[in-house]
Amino acid sequence: MNQATLNVDYGYYGYMEEKIEINEKDFPRIIDFIHDHNGMDLSAYRQNFLFRRLRLRMLATRTKNYQEYTGLLERKPDEFNKFLDALSINVTEFFRDPDVFDVVKKTVIPELIQRKEAGGNKVIRVWSAGCAYGQEAYSLAILLKEAVSERPDFLIRVWGTDVDGDALEKAEKAEYRARDLKELSKDIVERYFSRLNDESYRLKEEITDMVKFQRHNLINDPSLKFMDIIFCRNVLIYISHDQQHLLFHKFSEALHSRGYLVIGKVETIWEKDLFVPVEPKQKVYQKVK
Ligand SMILES: C[S@@+](CC[C@H](N)C(=O)[O-])C[C@H]1O[C@@H](n2cnc3c(N)ncnc32)[C@H](O)[C@@H]1O
Incomplete structure (x- = not known):
């Protein structure tokens, strides 16, 4: 990564060329600085992604180099929060990628209901990991509510977690x-x-009562457990390959045997020994055992 030169749109000031003097050596120093002062381990994130977000904060605060930015962090601790906010890209929507929810509706849920029935355990537990403003968790609650509308003996529980x-x-x-x-x-x-x-x-209580939200950092916090379906979509893209590897192991442990993992359309699962594809195009996977 070389020294960055950016074209910045300053609104009515028009385009200005701004030089930010930050290079490969400074970057780990900022990560260390944030870790020492705030306890947040940013090394788990993809370096390019972090670098882009850091540049945005440096532009917003008009700091030009490592010393100026860390000086600002020391003087104004609120800048830590702004930096962390800049890392949270919360874009989401209800039933994002409808074809994925269609596979869950037509393939995953019927198989799950059948298996639960045979086993005599009629609780279905779902985790929307990295749920942003909740639309994914609520979409899953609506989908499952509809699927068991004729089955009052089934109990549905959905968890929505996010670091933000x-x-x-x-x-x-x-x-x-x-x-x-x-x-x-x-x-x-x-x-x-x-x-x-x-x-x-506003969503009605019959849906909100099914969903529990909880602050949770996928990288640092112990995983939730005993899940039947995990949705972790459009989160892995920000996370380094090493951390993704650890996360896939965490997800495997968090799932019941033959539970389902759904990742984002542009994301890839590396752990072929842990998960097999159910619908590769929609990135729907099933735990091997
Ligand atoms: C682009 S949104 C995805 C929302 C939803 N899953 C979807 O696909 O529509 C990514 C979310 O991941 C969250 N996130 C990023 N890093 C995280 C981490 N380490 N632990 C938990 N959530 C994280 C962000 O705060 C953000 O809300």
Whole structure:
């Protein structure tokens, strides 16, 4: 990674060329600095991703080099939070990639229900890991609620976890703008959402009661356990290969035998000995044993 030169749009100031003097040697020093002062281990993230986010913060704070930025971190501890916020890319939506949810609906859930029935355990536990504002966790709750609508003997529990506390607060509120619901069928909106005003809706308690949100760092915190389905989508892209490897092992331990792992469409599973593909295109996998 070489010294970075950036073209920056300063709005009405027009384009300015800004030189940020940060190079390969400084980068680990910033990671160490943040670790020593804040306890956050950033070495798990992909270096390119971190570098891009760091540059954004340096531009926003008009600091030009390692010394200036760490000096600012020392003077204004709030900058730690802003930097960590810059690492959280919370883009998400209800039923993101509908074909993935379709596979879960048509293949995963029926197989799971059949197996649970045969085993006499009628609890289905689902984890949306890296859930951002909650749409993924709630989509899974809606999907499962619909799937067991004729089966009151089944109990569904969904966990939504994320490292970003602000995102989780919003998830817990379960309030969404009308435009966030535009991909949902009218039927689903009418059944599971209450209209608050022209602009916003809130999910009904029959769905929110199924979901528990919890702050959780996939890299540092002990894994949740006894899951039947894990969704970890569009999170792995930010994480280094070494950490992904550890995470796939954690997910395997977190799943019941023959549980399902669903990752993002652009993400890849390396642990062929732990998971077999169910639908490779939709990145739906099943734990080997
Ligand atoms: C792009 S969103 C994905 C949301 C959802 N899974 C989806 O696919 O629509 C990525 C989320 O991962 C979270 N995240 C990043 N690193 C994490 C970590 N180490 N532990 C838990 N969550 C993390 C971010 O805060 C962000 O909310």
